[in-house]
Amino acid sequence: MAMSRIQLFGEFLLKNNVITSAQLLDALSFQKEVMRMQSILQLLGNTLSHTEYNAIIEKLGEGESVEQLALETGALSANEIHEIRLDKEFRLPLGEVLLRKGYLDKHLLDQWLDAFAKQDQNQDALTGLLGRSSFFRALSAEDLAALIPEFKYKSYSAGERIYGQGDESDGLYFIESGLVAMRVRAGQSQREINRYRTLECVGIEALLHGTVRTENAYATMDTVAWRLSPAAFHALLQKHPGLAIYAARQLSAR
Numbered sequence: 001m002a003m004s005r006i007q008l009f010g011e012f013l014l015k016n017n018v019i020t021s022a023q024l025l026d027a028l029s030f031q032k033e034v035m036r037m038q039s040i041l042q043l044l045g046n047t048l049s050h051t052e053y054n055a056i057i058e059k060l061g062e063g064e065s066v067e068q069l070a071l072e073t074g075a076l077s078a079n080e081i082h083e084i085r086l087d088k089e090f091r092l093p094l095g096e097v098l099l100r101k102g103y104l105d106k107h108l109l110d111q112w113l114d115a116f117a118k119q120d121q122n123q124d125a126l127t128g129l130l131g132r133s134s135f136f137r138a139l140s141a142e143d144l145a146a147l148i149p150e151f152k153y154k155s156y157s158a159g160e161r162i163y164g165q166g167d168e169s170d171g172l173y174f175i176e177s178g179l180v181a182m183r184v185r186a187g188q189s190q191r192e193i194n195r196y197r198t199l200e201c202v203g204i205e206a207l208l209h210g211t212v213r214t215e216n217a218y219a220t221m222d223t224v225a226w227r228l229s230p231a232a233f234h235a236l237l238q239k240h241p242g243l244a245i246y247a248a249r250q251l252s253a254r
Helices: 009-015 021-047 050-060 066-073 078-082 094-101 106-117 123-132 141-150 204-209 230-239 242-253
Strands: 151-156 161-163 172-177 179-186 189-197 216-219 223-228
Touching: 009 021, 009 094, 009 106, 021 050, 021 066, 021 094, 050 066, 066 078, 094 106, 106 151, 123 141, 123 172, 141 151, 141 230, 179 223, 204 230, 204 242, 223 230, 230 242
Parallel strands: none
Antiparallel strands: 151 223, 161 216, 172 223, 179 189, 179 216
């Protein structure tokens, strides 16, 4: 019997008895602590001199907490530390946390990541969604059916980064549900330049130009997407070159 899709990898592992609820909670707490530490370090890096910042990094290696060091330098107050906004760009992937904690080994993690990606795709539903999208709707039913197995199921929590500026292009993302924001770095902050919604495709530009990512993509709400690999994308363009022209026009319009 096919499994119903589960949006979160941790929930998937828990349902399949790969990890316990206590292990999942511990891993999620560790994720949050890493985000907190890195967010504080980023603030300190923007405030302190290079020498002062390096001294803090050295003390962290000796086991001191980043909060205590921030207080000792006077760079941040206790209230500022308490109210710090966590930068989700620093979130560690859950799989990496589970490896660090020793709850899974690399072989087992890879097995379950593959199983998560291959959850029941509900091919009829995905075919219908692709047929309604502006990018894929020109394809015949036969072409869509042949393309379905090439898609990998992906899910992201609100605020989670999908890919980052400077990353190698890992494919095209077709949004089944949710909302994705595109941001670029502007000094010490990021500026939103675009948003993509249900039935739209994300990440085409780098694929078309053969370059690294030039923007950061974030899920601004819980988002379900399907990723088409670069090889499958380019094979599709070779068979239907008009799609490349359409995609270029859409990018220009945006």
